[in-house]
Amino acid sequence: MGKYHGKSTTVLKPKTTQEVSEIVKWCNDRRIGIVPQGGNTGLVGGSVPLRDEVIVSLSNMTQVRSFDPVSGTLHVTSLVYYVAPHNHIMPLDLGAKGSCQIGGNVSTNAGGLRLLRYGSLHGSVLGLEVVLPDGTILDQLTTLRKDNTGYDLKQLFIGAEGTLGIITGVSILTPPAPQASNNVILALPRFENVLPLYKTVKRQLSEILSAFEFIDRTAYDLAVKHGQGRALSEGEVEGAQCFVLVETSGGRREHDEEKLNDLLESLLEADEPLINTGVLAQNPAQFSSLWALREGVTEAVSKEGKAYKYDISVPLSTFKECVDLTRERLRSKGLLNEDQVKAVIGYGHVGDGNLHLNVIAKSYTPEIQDALEPFVYELVASHRGSVSAEHGIGAMKTHALHYSKDEVSIAWMKKIKAIFDPNGIMNPGKVLE
Amino acid sequence: MGKYHGKSTTVLKPKTTQEVSEIVKWCNDRRIGIVPQGGNTGLVGGSVPLRDEVIVSLSNMTQVRSFDPVSGTLHVTSLVYYVAPHNHIMPLDLGAKGSCQIGGNVSTNAGGLRLLRYGSLHGSVLGLEVVLPDGTILDQLTTLRKDNTGYDLKQLFIGAEGTLGIITGVSILTPPAPQASNNVILALPRFENVLPLYKTVKRQLSEILSAFEFIDRTAYDLAVKHGQGRALSEGEVEGAQCFVLVETSGGRREHDEEKLNDLLESLLEADEPLINTGVLAQNPAQFSSLWALREGVTEAVSKEGKAYKYDISVPLSTFKECVDLTRERLRSKGLLNEDQVKAVIGYGHVGDGNLHLNVIAKSYTPEIQDALEPFVYELVASHRGSVSAEHGIGAMKTHALHYSKDEVSIAWMKKIKAIFDPNGIMNPGKVLE
Incomplete structure (x- = not known):
């Protein structure tokens, strides 16, 4: 960056x-x-x-x-x-x-x-x-x-x-390569359905479930705008508040397909369906294009503008709240417009509690930075979350470490650092200030 | 003990x-x-x-x-x-x-x-x-x-x-409870078949494989002698050098059974079969009795005499060699007889490279102890194995730690101990001497 x-x-x-x-x-x-x-x-x-x-x-x-x-x-x-x-x-x-x-x-x-x-x-x-x-x-x-x-x-x-x-x-x-992989994209009318859906999918797909990825509507629209997302028609997308990509990997194609078909059928035929619609990949090309939709979000973000990327762990139930509160925060500061912050999106790994919260701006400015930090870190800390689920601390987040680690833990990290590297020559300025 | x-x-x-x-x-x-x-x-x-x-x-x-x-x-x-x-x-x-x-x-x-x-x-x-x-x-x-x-x-x-x-x-x-579990016991003519069998089973059962346990013939006979092992008839056991217990756990019973049946069929119908015979559990009682055979080995050992228990990690291919060499060692010292060492057995978790090597004696004696140690530890070290795969070091194996950890590692363990517990009050005499 x-x-x-x-x-x-x-x-x-x-x-x-x-x-x-x-x-x-x-x-x-x-x-x-x-x-x-x-x-x-x-x-x-x-x-x-x-x-x-x-x-x-x-x-x-x-x-x-x-x-x-x-x-x-x-x-x-x-x-x-x-x-x-x-x-x-x-x-x-x-x-x-x-x-x-x-x-x-x-x-x-x-x-x-x-x-x-x-x-x-x-x-x-x-x-x-x-x-x-x-x-x-x-x-x-x-x-x-x-x-x-x-x-x-x-x-x-x-x-x-x-x-x-x-x-x-x-x-x-290294695990054995799966004999068969498949995926399905599901359009949900409400974010509140994500958790019940996750429980249902876990129960029905059990050991063959290999990914359960969340994309909110704004992120989806962005991916489509920048060339991804041919998998769903306009009609199918209508009324969807968010999307979930489910992947299976297993040892026998016919068993896995049967499980995935049964899942989709039971979801669509439920009295109060958790999903509006779902599209099951029918061939390797479609399998790839469904993944491109999810993986294309990152690329779309880069094309759209400059991104403030927060890679946080929070309870699954608060994913939407974290995105909404961040958007509200920027709105209340008068920063949510085409010339400043263009979009606030959420996507990530529901199964791991890992939310990618991205704020897409026309350019990096001190006003946006100040509106976002420590606001986002405090939000994460209020949920006892992690300010860095995947990306690490590096040079960028040393000042934010205390939002996820208490004083005792940081003191012990410093003691460990001191006995291994008393002269402080190893990657100085990273992880610990 | x-x-x-x-x-x-x-x-x-x-x-x-x-x-x-x-x-x-x-x-x-x-x-x-x-x-x-x-x-x-x-x-x-x-x-x-x-x-x-x-x-x-x-x-x-x-x-x-x-x-x-x-x-x-x-x-x-x-x-x-x-x-x-x-x-x-x-x-x-x-x-x-x-x-x-x-x-x-x-x-x-x-x-x-x-x-x-x-x-x-x-x-x-x-x-x-x-x-x-x-x-x-x-x-x-x-x-x-x-x-x-x-x-x-x-x-x-x-x-x-x-x-x-x-x-x-x-x-x-905590993982979701599997909807279905099943198991099968396989009798093998030669130990050399265990590894090819493991590869075949991993490939065919893939994500539903939940256990692959090895029992050598001596251990099997001991379990039967002490009341376990009604699963196989005398005829089925004849000519078997060792046994493998395979367990599956999965999300859908009919799929899992189909995979397990197909596995057994293909094993029995192979041109050069890896197994003599196999018995698939047909109901929960039989499922339990197959497990009792494997888990009953420990109990049988206690009933048979005093046990020197070595819980080691070694390459899968050397399981039998480790048992055989230990038995030979005791024989060469004139200790292998009804009044001293009654049996040397091997069983354990093939999937994890973890062999339970048990030497069953009439009573604990310094002669047996000296014949076994450091012999067994040196054997493990020659394979770059672990002298304690599961049980830990405790008070019993502090002197043997160096067979699995080099000087640099032990020195660093001591430094870690010293910063956390400078007064040495925490579980003194354990792990480190």
């Missing part, structure tokens, strides 16, 4: 863990700051230098060390991404999947579209190799699914955004 | 987190050791005092604080176990489920029979409340599925066996 620019003069591209270790030790001895960089696809400035740090790019470390087709355990150096080994898939699916890298994904605890099904990286990462800030190599690169021998130190590096060390190796559990 | 006895004079049973905090602070100020105790069902002496520690029993803290039926998030005080709220289930299933407690489960990172399906507690625990060794209450009791705001400190307490603090609150993701 072009928000952060450092003054680094040096980018180093080590090829081995040993080289990373030597670089880090050299920098540590001289108190030189380091910014580890993976695919550099983050959204909160976590991989961008703030001053004159040395950038350690891991782009030359892209080796698959081993893969066990029985257990599905994949062991790679830091940066390999999106291998599809022997009919297995990565347990996460991100918008940036073409260019992000696995070491960065782990460092930022990336979630994405498959979290509902495959869980978080804290569960699927089996082992890590990390170069600590003094150059020591911490080898926790087990490929064991079960290992209860003391503290699970590797967990500290998952989501630490490179502030505690540089991840140089990952072993990760 | 009666191996550890302390000399505690005092058991305290606090009712609130605040009371736990006051007790811990009082003890810390006076340098008095504390042993936190949940259901006291551990197998490695982790919840037993070694000297004169104060026992802090959490048996009076058994409150369900909240449950969200939409997300499946359950929020409890330390000890509640095995609630089945609103058609959801706990994401773990242990032999000790009648008497163990959730705070203890989290402290020991318990795994159990459902790990294959629902993953480890590092993924399913959403939040923890922990009383730290100075009495501070660390509130990480979020119920959010996604929260990327800094270091995930709570992960350190999962599996720390009470050495870093006392867990007083847990929020955990």
Whole structure:
């Protein structure tokens, strides 16, 4: 988003863990700051230098060390991404999947579209190799699914955004590729129907449910305006307050289709239907175009204007309220018009309680910024939510950390940082102020 | 197993987190050791005092604080176990489920029979409340599925066996209860068939596979001898070198049965069958009796004699070799006879790489002990395995920790212990020597 620019003069591209270790030790001895960089696809400035740090790019470390087709355990150096080994898939699916890298994904605890099904990286990462800030190599690169021998130190590096060390190796559990995937888009008359719908869908689709994505009407219209959304006709969209995209992934196509058909039928034939209409993908092209509608929202936002992006976790029941209150706030400040804030939209992962709240402006201005912050963070805190569900803290949200973490927790984070990185050379200015 | 006895004079049973905090602070100020105790069902002496520690029993803290039926998030005080709220289930299933407690489960990172399906507690625990060794209450009791705001400190307490603090609150993701469960027992002519069988079963049952349990012939015979195993006839068992119990859990009975029937048929009709025979449970009673065969092994072992229990993670392909080499070792020492070691058996969770290696003796003797240790640990280390897959380190395996963790890791564990518990009052003598 072009928000952060450092003054680094040096980018180093080590090829081995040993080289990373030597670089880090050299920098540590001289108190030189380091910014580890993976695919550099983050959204909160976590991989961008703030001053004159040395950038350690891991782009030359892209080796698959081993893969066990029985257990599905994949062991790679830091940066390999999106291998599809022997009919297995990565347990996460991100918008940036073409260019992000696995070491960065782990460092930022990336979630994405498959979290509902495959869980978080804290569960699927089996082992890590990390170069600590003094150059020591911490080898926790087990490929064991079960290992209860003391503290699970590797967990500290998952989501630490490179502030505690540089991840140089990952072993990760990859699930078998589903034999069949399908999806359906549902148009809902009221937001209030989303939760009952989610319960119904969970009950009926059970273990084959792999995504349950929410798009509000404004976001939908925006996606259509910018070229997505041919799946539903004008008539079908009429009267819809929001939309839900449901995806299934399973082991046998005919069973999955039967479940999905039965679901749609029971939804449409209910006495008080939760949905106005629903369109089931009939072929791979339609499957992709339904996903394009959801994934196209991000692109549409960029085309429409400058976006203030809030990636928050709040209780499912408050998704709409959070969007509405933010819009009201901007309206009450006289900022909701074509020349200032053009739209406030909500979309995201209902299954994970993760709402993407986007405020689309003609340009970034201090007035809008002041109207939004700390307003949005206070709103999140009032629901005991997270000010950063997925994107992390990076450089952008260090000042907002206290809305989601209490004093005791932040004090302990600082103690952890201090013992691993007493000289503060690792990704300085990120996560903790 | 009666191996550890302390000399505690005092058991305290606090009712609130605040009371736990006051007790811990009082003890810390006076340098008095504390042993936190949940259901006291551990197998490695982790919840037993070694000297004169104060026992802090959490048996009076058994409150369900909240449950969200939409997300499946359950929020409890330390000890509640095995609630089945609103058609959801706990994401773990242990032999000790009648008497163990959730705070203890989290402290020991318990795994159990459902790990294959629902993953480890590092993924399913959403939040923890922990009383730290100075009495501070660390509130990480979020119920959010996604929260990327800094270091995930709570992960350190999962599996720390009470050495870093006392867990007083847990929020955990509970999966929806399956609508249908079924199982089948398969008799295999050769151990070598287990891995190809596992691959076939994973491919065919896909997302409905919920257990894949291995029992070697000696373990099977022992279970039958002690009253289990009516499921297979003598003829069906003949020529079997080992057995596999496969369980499915899914959303629709007829689909699941079709998949399981198709699997059995294709296995039996293959040109070179991987199995001799298989028996599919036809009703709930038979379902239970197949499970009783697997779960009855533990009971049979107790009835047969004194057991040296090794709970190890090793590559799946080495399960049999580990059992055979251990038996050979005892034979070569002249210890394999009715008066010393009666049997060496292997069973466990193939899906997780977790082998239960049990050596059943007439009585515990130093000769057997010396023949087994460090032999077994060295064997595990040679495969880069874990000397404790599930049971933890406790008091029993502190000396064996180095077989699974290198010097750097152990040094960092000690640093973590030192900052959280500088006076060493929390469960002294456990995990770290």
